[in-house]
Amino acid sequence: xxxxxxxxxxxxxxxxxxxxxRDDFDYTVWQREYFDKMESGEFATKASAxxxxxxxxxxxxxx
Numbered sequence: 001x002x003x004x005x006x007x008x009x010x011x012x013x014x015x016x017x018x019x020x021x022r023d024d025f026d027y028t029v030w031q032r033e034y035f036d037k038m039e040s041g042e043f044a045t046k047a048s049a050x051x052x053x054x055x056x057x058x059x060x061x062x063x
Contacts, residue, residue, distance in 0.1 A: 008016065020027055035043060 019025075
């Protein structure tokens with residue numbers, strides 16, 4: 001949950017989890033169904049567009 005916590009904060013992350021748990025929602029099944037409907041290469045295109053519009057501003061170093 002570290003990535004969610006860093007991006008959403010504790011309260012928003014807990015709220016997200018509570019929404020999923022409330023409806024007996026299986027995020028893994030939803031995710032599989034969502035990505036299986038994508039055309040070949042669509043995920044890569046969307047991921048690249050997202051990365052370009054949200055540049056990484058952390059302090060990671062290449063070792």
